Amino acid sequence: MADISRRALLGLLGAGALGVAASGKRLTARDIPGRNTDALNIAILGTAQDAEARQNLVRAFNARHPDIPVRVQAIQGADWSNFFAKILTLVAAGTPPDVCVVATEGAQLFADRLAHPLDEFVRRDKAEIQDYFDDVHPSLLEAFMYQGSLYQLPMDFNAANVYYNTAALNRAGLERPKTDWTQHDFVDYARAMRKGATGDFRSFFWTNRLWGGVVPWLYINDTSFLAESKATGGDWFWQTFYAKDPSSASRSGGYQWLEPNAEDPKVAETFEYLRALVAEGLASSPAQGGGNELVARFAQGKIGMTPAGGFWVQGLNEGGMAEDDFDVSFFPRWRSQRHQFGAAGYTIMRTSERKDEAWEWIKFCASKEAMALAMPDPNTTPTRRSMVNEAFYSGKGPKHWQVFYDTLDRFPTTGPIPAPPQQAAVETALIKNVLGAITGPAAGVPRALGTMQRDLDIALRRKS
Amino acid sequence: MTVTAPTRPQLEPTAAPHAVTGRRATRARKLMAGAFLAPTVIGITLFTLVPIVASILLAFFRWDIISSPKFVGVDNFVEMGTDPTVRVAFLNTIGFVIVAVTLQLAVALGLAVFVQSKMPSWLRTFFRSALFFPLILSAASVSLVMAYLFNQDFGLVNAALALIGLPAVPWLTSPGGAMVVVILVYVWQNFGFSFLLFVGGLASIPKDVYEASSIDGVTGWRQFRNITLPLVSPTLLVASVMAIISALQIFDQPYVLTRGGPGDSTRTAVMVIFESAFQQLQFGRASAIGIVLTLLIMGVTALQFRLSRRFVFYQ
Numbered sequence: 001m002a003d004i005s006r007r008a009l010l011g012l013l014g015a016g017a018l019g020v021a022a023s024g025k026r027l028t029a030r031d032i033p034g035r036n037t038d039a040l041n042i043a044i045l046g047t048a049q050d051a052e053a054r055q056n057l058v059r060a061f062n063a064r065h066p067d068i069p070v071r072v073q074a075i076q077g078a079d080w081s082n083f084f085a086k087i088l089t090l091v092a093a094g095t096p097p098d099v100c101v102v103a104t105e106g107a108q109l110f111a112d113r114l115a116h117p118l119d120e121f122v123r124r125d126k127a128e129i130q131d132y133f134d135d136v137h138p139s140l141l142e143a144f145m146y147q148g149s150l151y152q153l154p155m156d157f158n159a160a161n162v163y164y165n166t167a168a169l170n171r172a173g174l175e176r177p178k179t180d181w182t183q184h185d186f187v188d189y190a191r192a193m194r195k196g197a198t199g200d201f202r203s204f205f206w207t208n209r210l211w212g213g214v215v216p217w218l219y220i221n222d223t224s225f226l227a228e229s230k231a232t233g234g235d236w237f238w239q240t241f242y243a244k245d246p247s248s249a250s251r252s253g254g255y256q257w258l259e260p261n262a263e264d265p266k267v268a269e270t271f272e273y274l275r276a277l278v279a280e281g282l283a284s285s286p287a288q289g290g291g292n293e294l295v296a297r298f299a300q301g302k303i304g305m306t307p308a309g310g311f312w313v314q315g316l317n318e319g320g321m322a323e324d325d326f327d328v329s330f331f332p333r334w335r336s337q338r339h340q341f342g343a344a345g346y347t348i349m350r351t352s353e354r355k356d357e358a359w360e361w362i363k364f365c366a367s368k369e370a371m372a373l374a375m376p377d378p379n380t381t382p383t384r385r386s387m388v389n390e391a392f393y394s395g396k397g398p399k400h401w402q403v404f405y406d407t408l409d410r411f412p413t414t415g416p417i418p419a420p421p422q423q424a425a426v427e428t429a430l431i432k433n434v435l436g437a438i439t440g441p442a443a444g445v446p447r448a449l450g451t452m453q454r455d456l457d458i459a460l461r462r463k464s
Numbered sequence: 465m466t467v468t469a470p471t472r473p474q475l476e477p478t479a480a481p482h483a484v485t486g487r488r489a490t491r492a493r494k495l496m497a498g499a500f501l502a503p504t505v506i507g508i509t510l511f512t513l514v515p516i517v518a519s520i521l522l523a524f525f526r527w528d529i530i531s532s533p534k535f536v537g538v539d540n541f542v543e544m545g546t547d548p549t550v551r552v553a554f555l556n557t558i559g560f561v562i563v564a565v566t567l568q569l570a571v572a573l574g575l576a577v578f579v580q581s582k583m584p585s586w587l588r589t590f591f592r593s594a595l596f597f598p599l600i601l602s603a604a605s606v607s608l609v610m611a612y613l614f615n616q617d618f619g620l621v622n623a624a625l626a627l628i629g630l631p632a633v634p635w636l637t638s639p640g641g642a643m644v645v646v647i648l649v650y651v652w653q654n655f656g657f658s659f660l661l662f663v664g665g666l667a668s669i670p671k672d673v674y675e676a677s678s679i680d681g682v683t684g685w686r687q688f689r690n691i692t693l694p695l696v697s698p699t700l701l702v703a704s705v706m707a708i709i710s711a712l713q714i715f716d717q718p719y720v721l722t723r724g725g726p727g728d729s730t731r732t733a734v735m736v737i738f739e740s741a742f743q744q745l746q747f748g749r750a751s752a753i754g755i756v757l758t759l760l761i762m763g764v765t766a767l768q769f770r771l772s773r774r775f776v777f778y779q
Contacts, residue, residue: 082743085743085745088528088529089529091530092530113531114530200617208725284616284617285616285634285637286637287611287615287637297618424739424743424744424745425743425744431723431725432725432726432727432731433727435637435725435727436726436727439637448727451727458547458549462744
């Protein structure tokens with residue numbers, strides 16, 4: 001083998017590196033999403049496959065707006081707070097998106113610090129956008145008002161309903177729950193389901209989280225862990241777009257959660273109710289976790305009832321459940337029968353230099369055509385009432401799919417999950433204290449709620 | 465007769481025909497060394513030193529990424545001292561370290577002694593591989609699987625208990641149970657490294673020491689206590705220093721298994737740092753907690769080396 005000098009070797013390596021650098025397509029700093037590009041950069045929560053799945057939406061948008069190139073940037077996150085943290089990192093890095101998907105969990109955080117209000121745009125394009133508002137329940141819009149301004153047009157939502165396994169119901173000899181069944185009826189149902197079951201069956205399975213955890217129970221008992229109030233303002237919006245809606249007079253400039261409310265006697269009563277369910281073995285002890293595990297167990301018939309929204313239909317179908325294997329009902333009535341929901345939509349970032357183009361994207365996505373493209377399957381609930389129809393649930397169930405939108409229509413006080421700008425800290429304070437209250441003896445409930453009150457107070461007062 | 469000094473045998477050519485010599489050659493070598501070291505130096509500077517300095521500075525500011533940092537002096541440290549969550553997290557971490565590291569070292573040493581005992585070499589190889597295996601798995605994925613196993617309602621562990629007539633245990637939903645699971649999962653996954661160190665340490669003990677002690681009638685536990693333990697003590701020091709440093713940074717297992725709950729019962733110092741920074745956007749507070757944790761790690765390590773003078777024996 002011929003000897004080669006060090007200098008010659010380095011020369012060869014350098015030449016090779018230049019050759020590689022010069023040849024073919026390669027990654028450069030320009031390929032970092034959102035950097036040095038003229039495209040409207042849209043951040044979504046999801047994987048690269050999710051971004052790819054939106055390309056038909058992008059194509060339809062470009063057919064109408066060929067002059068606005070769009071880049072959908074998928075950002076993965078274990079949950080919404082994880083996703084929001086990554087968006088904030090993009091902001092800090094100087095490469096924020098122009099438009100960002102934001103759910104109720106982050107709506108006020110973004111409105112407070114990052115988002116641009118849509119007021120000027122909706123006013124300007126009233127004629128075009130009125131069709132959307134005519135089709136969407138005002139509660140969903142009120143959830144995205146912040147201090148009198150509108151920040152998002154919600155595209156999909158999920159209210160907490162009770163899914164039940166029809167086999168478990170039939171085995172227990174039960175009828176479908178009535179619309180106004182009570183919390184006592186719920187206990188009777190749980191007992192009857194357990195009586196007829198074998199193996200590791202749980203009548204009621206729930207997870208410890210903000211959406212679908214303890215909150216629906218608090219809401220039906222006419223309380224919450226944070227004191228809810230309404231901001232002034234917003235009349236311009238309600239009088240303009242919902243003038244004919246009878247509830248518009250009572251609508252506001254958005255929700256406010258300014259004080260902790262964990263020591264409210266009704267909160268203690270609700271926790272004691274849930275604690276007793278767990279202690280009797282009717283309900284699971286709520287562990288942390290996502291929905292996939294729950295879907296599998298529900299599909300296997302190991303769970304009688306669980307809180308879920310319209311997003312579950314597709315998952316259960318893929319899990320092998322036929323239309324009549326499961327059904328859905330409202331949460332029971334207690335002092336009230338107020339339900340909870342979470343929604344999501346696009347928001348325009350304050351830092352965007354393409355706000356007009358961003359609004360065109362949002363306006364397009366709110367159209368019926370775009371929403372049909374964006375939501376071909378029932379893995380969420382479209383905010384347009386007209387889209388929640390027989391055809392959407394055909395072949396996948398459930399039989400009473402009307403429950404999803406009726407949660408808003410029949411219960412106008414139904415509201416969003418509590419999510420102030422300090423939502424991440426508030427959620428941590430809630431979740432970490434739920435188990436302490438639920439799993440101990442009855443005497444431990446007040447102490448656990450006292451700790452929750454303290455933690456919520458710290459979370460709401462803390463400045464970044 | 466002329467005596468000539470013997471010439472030194474030439475082992476290597478003194479210089480290549482075209483090589484540069486003297487000061488120029490030294491400078492070229494330095495340049496070459498610098499070129500090879502540069503990527504590492506730049507990497508360490510950018511990704512270790514700069515963040516350390518930035519973190520120390522940030523601890524005296526309030527900063528949420530979006531707004532400009534605001535100087536707050538020692539407020540972050542004062543708030544940290546009065547925050548019950550931070551206090552509990554540090555106490556949990558210390559308690560976890562004491563129990564988990566003790567268990568980890570005991571299991572590792574016990575198994576190392578067992579594997580070094582008389583057995584076929586293929587069986588020894590099998591044990592070494594099998595016991596080291598958990599260490600190469602991702603802590604997050606192990607914890608996810610363990611969360612299924614220890615699920616109160618549907619987990620295999622409770623199913624096994626039910627088979628022998630025992631009631632279901634709220635492993636992850638009771639404060640005591642959750643910490644027990646976190647410790648078990650952590651120890652199961654991490655003892656392999658200490659185990660390998662101990663296998664090496666035990667192998668270095670001369671056989672004749674054991675033979676001499678056997679002739680004197682010292683066997684079994686007395687042999688372990690009076691010969692094995694003192695002679696393996698240098699390895700024990702290294703293993704314990706590394707185990708404590710690693711355990712003080714416990715995050716993955718409690719984060720995936722319990723998210724710090726129930727209550728704050730499995731919340732650890734690094735979890736509070738993560739939550740402060742990446743969930744609550746309080747980077748100053750997170751930095752302050754990080755500095756205190758670093759000082760704690762340094763203090764414990766220094767203490768270990770100090771104490772080692774009494775307990776570590778070198779041959």
